Amino acid sequence: xxxxxxxxxxxxxxxxxxxxxxxxxxxxxxxxxxxxxxxxxxxxxxxxxxxxxxxxxxxxxxxxxxxxxxxxxxxxxxxxxxxxxxxxxxxxxxxxxxxxxxxxxxxxxxxxxxxxxxxxxxxxxxxxxxxxxxxxxxxxxxxxxxxxxxxxxxxxxxxxxxxxxxxxxxxxxxxxxxxxxxxxxxxxxxxxxxxxxxxxxxxxxxxxxxxxxxxxxxxxxxxxxxxxxxxxxxxxxxxxxxxxxxxxxxxxxxxxxxxxxxxxxxxxxxxxxxxxxxxxxxxxxxxxxxxxxxxxxxxxxx
Amino acid sequence: xxxxxxxxxxxxxxxxxxxxxxxxxxxxxxxxxxxxxxxxxxxxxxxxxxxxxxxxxxxxxxxxxxxxxxxxxxxxxxxxxxxxxxxxxxxxxxxxxxxxxxxxxxxxxxxxxxxxxxxxxxxxxxxxxxxxxxxxxxxxxxxxxxxxxxxxxxxxxxxxxxxxxxxxxxxxxxxxxxxxxxxxxxxxxxxxxxxxxxxxxxxxxxxxxxxxxxxxxxxxxxxxxxxxxxxxxxx
Numbered sequence: 001x002x003x004x005x006x007x008x009x010x011x012x013x014x015x016x017x018x019x020x021x022x023x024x025x026x027x028x029x030x031x032x033x034x035x036x037x038x039x040x041x042x043x044x045x046x047x048x049x050x051x052x053x054x055x056x057x058x059x060x061x062x063x064x065x066x067x068x069x070x071x072x073x074x075x076x077x078x079x080x081x082x083x084x085x086x087x088x089x090x091x092x093x094x095x096x097x098x099x100x101x102x103x104x105x106x107x108x109x110x111x112x113x114x115x116x117x118x119x120x121x122x123x124x125x126x127x128x129x130x131x132x133x134x135x136x137x138x139x140x141x142x143x144x145x146x147x148x149x150x151x152x153x154x155x156x157x158x159x160x161x162x163x164x165x166x167x168x169x170x171x172x173x174x175x176x177x178x179x180x181x182x183x184x185x186x187x188x189x190x191x192x193x194x195x196x197x198x199x200x201x202x203x204x205x206x207x208x209x210x211x212x213x214x215x216x217x218x219x220x221x222x223x224x225x226x227x228x229x230x231x232x233x234x235x236x237x238x239x240x241x242x243x244x245x246x247x248x249x250x251x252x253x254x255x256x257x258x259x260x261x262x263x264x265x266x267x268x269x270x271x272x273x274x275x276x277x278x279x280x281x282x283x284x285x286x287x288x289x290x291x292x293x294x295x296x297x298x299x300x301x302x
Numbered sequence: 303x304x305x306x307x308x309x310x311x312x313x314x315x316x317x318x319x320x321x322x323x324x325x326x327x328x329x330x331x332x333x334x335x336x337x338x339x340x341x342x343x344x345x346x347x348x349x350x351x352x353x354x355x356x357x358x359x360x361x362x363x364x365x366x367x368x369x370x371x372x373x374x375x376x377x378x379x380x381x382x383x384x385x386x387x388x389x390x391x392x393x394x395x396x397x398x399x400x401x402x403x404x405x406x407x408x409x410x411x412x413x414x415x416x417x418x419x420x421x422x423x424x425x426x427x428x429x430x431x432x433x434x435x436x437x438x439x440x441x442x443x444x445x446x447x448x449x450x451x452x453x454x455x456x457x458x459x460x461x462x463x464x465x466x467x468x469x470x471x472x473x474x475x476x477x478x479x480x481x482x483x484x485x486x487x488x489x490x491x492x493x494x495x496x497x498x499x500x501x502x503x504x505x506x507x508x509x510x511x512x513x514x515x516x517x518x519x520x521x522x523x524x525x526x527x528x529x530x531x532x533x534x535x536x537x
Contacts, residue, residue: 180393189372190384191449192404192453289319
């Protein structure tokens with residue numbers, strides 16, 4: 001067995017998994033708080049990628065250095081996507097809070113189609129080239145044949161985001177309120193938590209991490225179109241379900257497992273069936289552990 | 303302190319409260335008794351703004367609160383211990399208590415209150431790093447009451463605190479309720495199916511039947527009332 005080939009696949013899977021994790025967070029957190037599968041989440045990611053592209057193009061044209069372009073484009077994408085996530089919840093989900101869950105789900109699918117077509121009309125249906133924004137790190141040169149600077153940046157940024165998010169959820173007042181709300185929304189209200197604020201914050205955080213992932217991966221792959229959100233969204237959704245939807249660590253674990261599965265199967269077997277492997281794996285996990293890898297089985301309240 | 307005037311509350315198209323009026327003065331322990339499904343819990347949820355009434359007024363210390371969101375009502379000092387305890391199962395005991403003090407910013411006083419709680423219920427101190435869901439029923443009820451006390455309530459609403467607990471634990475819980483009322487001068491509104499016990503600690507009581515108040519009197523009179531005896535005291 002070729003060890004270097006294995007290492008390449010391992011690190012490639014880690015990179016993929018990192019991106020899935022950044023997107024899967026939005027699915028799992030929103031599900032944890034309001035039990036809605038936000039099918040429009042992939043579109044928030046796509047809007048992040050487009051925002052990043054527009055800002056990066058303008059800034060590059062204005063002569064900013066690459067690193068500054070990367071940071072500013074990421075910030076712009078994060079802010080713009082967060083606004084979309086926040087507004088989307090207010091328009092499409094909040095009015096349906098008391099309605100059956102199916103209504104909100106249909107509303108989410110509608111939102112997804114609307115945003116896709118909106119970007120299709122406002123921008124273009126063609127693939128647009130996305131500039132490579134991550135500069136080659138000079139000190140990384142000796143290892144660049146195993147893992148590129150691009151990939152190392154993606155992995156580190158994801159790790160940093162996960163650590164920060166974990167600290168936020170574990171130790172801050174708002175984080176505690178989020179956990180309480182996801183465990184018992186009515187009781188959280190009775191302790192004085194403003195549940196609307198918690199829900200808004202959840203959408204903002206999920207949108208922000210998705211947008212960050214969008215800029216990083218678009219810069220890595222080099223092209224985007226209005227449809228990228230759908231595919232990335234489905235994969236991240238699979239990752240969230242795999243890990244146990246509603247669980248934040250679960251989303252990360254599910255994303256990494258999915259990333260590695262895809263990477264190893266395509267590397268050792270065939271790259272033609274990349275998506276098939278991912279979904280076969282999902283089916284197998286769900287047969288043996290329906291609540292996902294780290295998911296909690298629903299306990300009936302008495 | 304609290305006046306409820308003719309509130310009507312609905313779940314969708316089903317009317318749960320058909321015009322409830324009652325009054326609670328500062329420092330009192332008031333109990334509300336009635337059968338299953340009479341609307342006792344709905345009354346509490348209406349006061350707290352979780353299921354707001356469609357018509358009628360709820361006045362707390364001269365201020366209408368029926369339109370306020372639940373977090374504003376908690377801020378005014380109305381705190382509920384809901385039926386079934388509703389402990390956050392995956393938060394630790396200490397975190398559950400922190401959630402009780404969610405709206406407070408006075409860190410030093412919060413620390414003091416936590417010490418007071420651990421003195422009141424030493425078992426909670428022992429279990430402070432344990433997840434709330436792993437506690438026994440009695441311990442959960444202690445934690446639920448403690449969590450409510452952490453908000454420093456002026457009016458404490460208790461929904462079926464005796465439900466599903468061993469008689470010895472029930473007695474202990476009721477002693478604590480009387481103590482809270484005596485020592486902190488906290489006004490208490492108690493909803494109970496165990497009418498006998500509730501009427502022993504309460505000053506006054508209301509009897510509720512299918513969405514209406516049918517009787518209101520002092521606790522002693524209610525205990526002696528023939529209809530109440532037959533229907534709720536099992537004598």
